[in-house]
Amino acid sequence: MFKILAIIKKEFILDFRQIHLVLALFLYVLTNSYIAYKTFNVLPKVTWGAIFLIIFLYVGLNSVLKSFGHRYGQRQLHYYSYYDPIDLFLAKVIYNFALLFVLGISLALVLLLFSSNIIQDWSLFLISVGMGAIGLSVVFSFVSLLSLKSNSNTTVFSVLALPLVLPILLLMLKINATALGLIIDTSVGKDILLLLAIILLFFALSIILFPTLWKS
Amino acid sequence: MKNNWWKILSVLILLYVLIAGMIIPLKPGIVDSSPKTVSAGHDKELIIETYNTHLNKAKNLNIYLKFDDDQILAAKSGAIISPNKMTAIFDIPIEIKSQTSIADATLIIDNEIDGPALLPKALFVKDIDNSQSSDVWVGDIRSKLHAIDNVAFPFRSVLHETIRNTFFHVAIWMSMFALLIISVVCSILFFKTKKLKYDFLSNGFTSVAIVFGLAGIATGMIWAKYTWGAYWTSDIKLNMSAVTLLLYLGYWLLRASIEDIDNRARLSAMYNIFALAALVPLLIIIPRLTDSLHPGNGGNPALGGEDLDNTLRMVFYPAIIGLTLLGLWIANLYSRYLSIANNILEREIDV
Numbered sequence: 001m002f003k004i005l006a007i008i009k010k011e012f013i014l015d016f017r018q019i020h021l022v023l024a025l026f027l028y029v030l031t032n033s034y035i036a037y038k039t040f041n042v043l044p045k046v047t048w049g050a051i052f053l054i055i056f057l058y059v060g061l062n063s064v065l066k067s068f069g070h071r072y073g074q075r076q077l078h079y080y081s082y083y084d085p086i087d088l089f090l091a092k093v094i095y096n097f098a099l100l101f102v103l104g105i106s107l108a109l110v111l112l113l114f115s116s117n118i119i120q121d122w123s124l125f126l127i128s129v130g131m132g133a134i135g136l137s138v139v140f141s142f143v144s145l146l147s148l149k150s151n152s153n154t155t156v157f158s159v160l161a162l163p164l165v166l167p168i169l170l171l172m173l174k175i176n177a178t179a180l181g182l183i184i185d186t187s188v189g190k191d192i193l194l195l196l197a198i199i200l201l202f203f204a205l206s207i208i209l210f211p212t213l214w215k216s
Numbered sequence: 217m218k219n220n221w222w223k224i225l226s227v228l229i230l231l232y233v234l235i236a237g238m239i240i241p242l243k244p245g246i247v248d249s250s251p252k253t254v255s256a257g258h259d260k261e262l263i264i265e266t267y268n269t270h271l272n273k274a275k276n277l278n279i280y281l282k283f284d285d286d287q288i289l290a291a292k293s294g295a296i297i298s299p300n301k302m303t304a305i306f307d308i309p310i311e312i313k314s315q316t317s318i319a320d321a322t323l324i325i326d327n328e329i330d331g332p333a334l335l336p337k338a339l340f341v342k343d344i345d346n347s348q349s350s351d352v353w354v355g356d357i358r359s360k361l362h363a364i365d366n367v368a369f370p371f372r373s374v375l376h377e378t379i380r381n382t383f384f385h386v387a388i389w390m391s392m393f394a395l396l397i398i399s400v401v402c403s404i405l406f407f408k409t410k411k412l413k414y415d416f417l418s419n420g421f422t423s424v425a426i427v428f429g430l431a432g433i434a435t436g437m438i439w440a441k442y443t444w445g446a447y448w449t450s451d452i453k454l455n456m457s458a459v460t461l462l463l464y465l466g467y468w469l470l471r472a473s474i475e476d477i478d479n480r481a482r483l484s485a486m487y488n489i490f491a492l493a494a495l496v497p498l499l500i501i502i503p504r505l506t507d508s509l510h511p512g513n514g515g516n517p518a519l520g521g522e523d524l525d526n527t528l529r530m531v532f533y534p535a536i537i538g539l540t541l542l543g544l545w546i547a548n549l550y551s552r553y554l555s556i557a558n559n560i561l562e563r564e565i566d567v
Contacts, residue, residue: 043386093474093535141492146486147297147486148485149479149482149483150470150473150474150479150483151474151476151479152516156470156473158468159466159469160466160469160470160487162462163459163460163466164463164490164494165461166459166498167494167497169408170502171288171502172480190505191505194497194501194502194505195222196496198497201493201496201497202490202493202494205490205493209486209489209490212407212482212486213482213483
């Protein structure tokens with residue numbers, strides 16, 4: 001547990017030493033929301049939900065999928081020799097989740113500036129964004145390591161990661177639609193449980209496969 | 217020969233499936249009757265279209281309208297136009313016992329050549345007095361119907377002859393699942409043994425499964441055109457299967473993008489396991505929880521009940537086995553090809 005915290009702390013310090021990379025992500029959120037807003041000029045609920053999900057996905061691709069990026073090369077040896085791979089993976093997922101959750105909330109806030117009074121059920125919306133952030137960070141962290149280990153073009157892996165997260169995104173879409181008041185879904189609890197089950201499945205598989213991949 | 221019996225078996229089974237699946241006829245059925253709604257009264261004429269019947273040859277032809285078990289009305293007279301078309305005239309009484317003010321009737325045609333055929337909710341009768349009972353009913357007809365015991369596929373409205381696609385569309389998907397599971401087993405074996413043989417096998421199984429998936433989508437599209445009226449709809453099952461195919465096309469992309477053979481084997485085995493884990497919720501769980509037209513999803517029945525009767529089973533189960541064996545055979549050949557290609561490559565490097 002302490003080791004996980006230590007890795008998270010180290011990641012945090014190293015990332016914020018290059019603070020421009022983190023700020024770039026927030027600028028990405030801001031610019032994209034503004035482009036979407038100027039494209040539509042008015043953002044009704046349906047458009048709002050769609051735009052939120054798409055930008056959220058691409059923010060995830062840009063932040064998490066690069067988490068084992070090329071600049072990671074030098075850090076890899078350090079982590080390799082000091083830490084257990086499962087600790088490292090857990091730390092990565094937690095760190096990426098926190099980053100993606102903050103980015104997702106700020107994305108929602110920016111989009112709400114352009115069209116207020118969209119979200120009817122804030123708690124449901126936060127649950128959806130939180131679970132989406134966990135799901136995306138699990139899958140993307142894993143795919144990111146695949147990309148690091150393959151020594152090939154990273155574009156291929158952003159294409160590969162998209163269909164993998166589709167079940168998560170589709171369930172998020174449904175829960176978001178309920179949170180926005182677009183549909184009335186009495187069984188939204190079932191969707192949340194299903195999303196949780198899918199995330200747990202991916203998580204368990206990553207935990208099983210990560211050490212083999214990491215040590216190779 | 218000793219080791220190849222299953223290849224011969226697969227060819228024989230598939231020949232049987234093709235021949236039996238295409239040649240066994242459908243049971244006789246009623247396609248349509250018009251008009252759909254009449255008022256109660258004398259001399260109401262129904263035009264009835266049937267399928268696979270021999271109305272002109274039948275000597276003992278009976279036509280009934282069944283409102284419920286106790287209220288069955290026989291036709292007063294009828295005229296046969298062709299083997300599959302006739303008209304029937306009924307005297308419909310005003311007094312029909314019914315829960316509602318409109319009574320619905322099942323149309324039954326029975327003769328000694330074809331046996332009974334029926335069309336539920338063929339006729340709606342309005343302007344009835346649903347509090348009183350009449351005395352024109354013929355009583356229990358079950359003993360009068362001619363039970364014909366021949367081998368034929370069931371006649372289902374909307375499906376008609378396309379019910380034969382069960383042996384191809386459904387069986388192809390089932391064998392695709394089987395091949396993907398075998399492929400993941402090979403991937404796991406690769407991690408345990410680190411032998412490239414298992415990577416070639418796993419690649420072979422997955423590749424054949426992708427081709428089967430494409431064939432499954434193609435047969436499904438043809439089926440959808442004839443039963444739903446469009447090649448592609450926004451139905452959840454269709455779109456999830458498209459996503460699954462994207463996922464597995466990604467597998468090919470991944471393999472093509474990595475040059476190093478050991479690295480490729482390891483990463484694609486990992487992706488393969490991940491992809492199957494994503495496939496299960498996509499194709500099996502989510503469509504079941506959502507509204508869908510596709511059988512087996514959104515509360516629709518599929519393999520079970522009266523849709524899959526014993527005659528269909530007689531061809532359907534062999535079709536799954538035959539296609540899976542064929543897939544195993546092709547995958548085996550492909551993985552051997554990959555292995556030989558790899559050996560040649562290594563020899564060239566050595567030289």
